[in-house]
Amino acid sequence: DWFLLHPDRLQALALCSINLSASSLAGKEMSGFLVEQFKKTGLPPDKFCFEITETAIIANLTSATEFIISLKELGCLFSLDDFGSGFSSFAYLKNLQVDFLKMDGIHVRNIESDPVSLEMVKSINDIAHLMGKKTIAKFVENDAVLKMLLDLKVDYVQGYGCDTPSVLV
Template sequence: MRDPKTNEVTLPGKFIEIAEEVGLIQSIDHYVLHHSIKKLAELQKQGSKIKFAINLSGAVVDTPVLLPYLKKLIKRFDVDPTALIFEVTETVAVSNLYQAKLMMTAIKALGCRFSLDDFGVGFASFNYMRELPIDIIKIDGIFIKNLDINADDQLFVKALIDVAKGLGRKTIAEFVENEAILNILQEYGVDFAQGFYIGKPQQNLPVETH
């Protein structure tokens, strides 16, 4: 978000929590969904097979307006929903497990997929992997950043990947910062990796408001 006074870019970590507290987070969710799906539709019409992973806030679990709004956007922009992957954190999903399962199941019925972000920090993570209708597990970076030197992390990550495979889930490792970590993850059979060793974030072009 650009600061109207200084014109400097303000990172989400500084305003998301405030937006949640004052009730503006739903507007941000809808803004991100609108522009993401619009851009994805443009790329699909150009023949691109790219997939978009979109983070959803904690507020979406209990809101009844997300599903109809998402249906409206998919129809309006004539986008292929199989290219959409929605991410929610493990903490958000398990805060209301029953409601999260309902929300995920309804959105997956549209053809979209779900990814569980920051996975592994919860007390009963392996149970949630089984209970929630998710397609992708994102292993929290706290277990990855020292993977090349920490035997405990190696044990946990390997077990997590093995269980995920057994349940038919794909895995993504966060915080892959060097070649040694990537090599270990490849040996364990991780499906995808993200981090500075793979590629650094790039600044996006400005988007119009609506």
């Protein structure tokens, strides 16, 4: 509704990311509601990216997959948040139609001092790119980490090392 009242902001918007809870994936109500809203409002689905945590997808794999498929058919994008936090992250990645992998910050924040974390970030980034997915590194808190991520060719970064949060309303 806000975007309908502020079409200039919608026009200027590159992408709006929306975090979804695990309970949003449990049934078909939320996906049906969102499909209905996109059809009713005419908002451009390709400007909306739904973020779902890896643990939420694992807990609801079948319904999460159906949820993703139903909204991707409209043109929505999806980000797999906290990627790398689970034990079988790569095992199911080939079957998930997500556009972005948002790396768990636990791997990112110490890459300048922890060679294992650096290799995990590098591996996630390389696999994601091989699969045609973009990567996002969370918890980028300083210039050293930012430079290392740029050298690895991570697509997007997020954290206080890049900028402080702000409200654009």
